[in-house]
Amino acid sequence: MMKLYDTQRSGNAWKIRLLAGLLNIPLERVTLSIKRGDLDDPEFLKRSPLGMVPILELKDGCTIGESIAILQFLALGTPWWPVAALDQAYVLMWLSFEQSQHMHPLAQLRLHLSLRRDRGAGDEDMVRFKAEAEHALHLLDEQLARQGRSGWIATQTHPSIADVALYPYTRLASMGGIDLETFQNLPPWLARIESLPGYQPLFSGRYDLNFATIEMAGKTK
Ligand SMILES: N[C@@H](CCC(=O)N[C@@H](CS)C(=O)NCC(=O)O)C(=O)O
Known part of the structure; x- marks a missing residue:
C-alpha cells in the first residue's frame, strides 16, 4: 500500500x-x-x-x-485528470492559481487566527492576507458562475483535481475569519463536492x- x-x-x-x-x-x-x-x-x-x-x-x-x-x-x-489537452491546460491553470494566490493567505489566516491563536485579526500581515484571500475567493466564485450550475472549476462534465486542490482551504476559510455565505457560488460547490461518493472529511x-x-x-x- x-x-x-x-x-x-x-x-x-x-x-x-x-x-x-x-x-x-x-x-x-x-x-x-x-x-x-x-x-x-x-x-x-x-x-x-x-x-x-x-x-x-x-x-x-x-x-x-x-x-x-x-x-x-x-x-x-x-476522469479526475481530463484527456483533452485544453482541459488539461485549464486544470493546470487553476492548480497554479491555488498555489500562487489561494492556499497561502487562507492557510496563514487559519493557522494564526484559529489554530495557534498567536495573532490578531487587525495585525498588518493578517489584514493583508485577508484581502488576498478574499480576492482569490472572489476569482473562484466568478469562475464557478462562468462554469454554470453543473460545471466544475476547470472542467464541465466531471470534476477534476482542480476542484480537489481548491476545496480544503476554501472549506476552512471561516477559521480565518472569512464568511463564505457572502459568496454566491462557493457554498453550493462545496456541498456538491461533499456529496460525491468517497468524500473524506x-x-x-x-x-x-x-x-x-x-x-x-x-x-x-
Ligand atoms: N506547496 C506545498 C505546500 C505544503 C505545505 O505548506 N505544507 C505544510 C503543512 S499544510 C507544512 O508541511 N508545513 C511545515 C513547515 O512549513 O514547517 C504543497 O502544496 O504541498
Whole structure:
C-alpha cells in the first residue's frame, strides 16, 4: 500500500486523502507532528527535502512531494485528470492559481487566527492576507458562475483535481475569519463536492472536528 505522510490538520494533505477517497485508493497514513519536530527529523528529510507534508511514498520507496504533483500522479488515467489537452491546460491553470494566490493567505489566516491563536485579526500581515484571500475567493466564485450550475472549476462534465486542490482551504476559510455565505457560488460547490461518493472529511468519521482548534482536536486522541 502507498503511504501518505501528513499532519493531523494539514489542508494540503487533506487534498490527497480526499482524492484517494474519491478514487477508492487505500493509503496508509503516517501522521507527523510539527510541534514534536518530526518534520526536521533526518529520516523524514530524506523523503521530503523541503521538510514539508504531504509526501506520498510508493511501494518501491520513491517519494513525491507537493500536493498538486501527488494529485496529478494519483489521478492519471482517471476522469479526475481530463484527456483533452485544453482541459488539461485549464486544470493546470487553476492548480497554479491555488498555489500562487489561494492556499497561502487562507492557510496563514487559519493557522494564526484559529489554530495557534498567536495573532490578531487587525495585525498588518493578517489584514493583508485577508484581502488576498478574499480576492482569490472572489476569482473562484466568478469562475464557478462562468462554469454554470453543473460545471466544475476547470472542467464541465466531471470534476477534476482542480476542484480537489481548491476545496480544503476554501472549506476552512471561516477559521480565518472569512464568511463564505457572502459568496454566491462557493457554498453550493462545496456541498456538491461533499456529496460525491468517497468524500473524506478532514477528521475521518468526525465531521464536527473539521473546524476544531488544536486544543479541541487534542482531546480526540
Ligand atoms: N506547496 C506545498 C505546500 C505544503 C505545505 O505548506 N505544507 C505544510 C503543512 S499544510 C507544512 O508541511 N508545513 C511545515 C513547515 O512549513 O514547517 C504543497 O502544496 O504541498
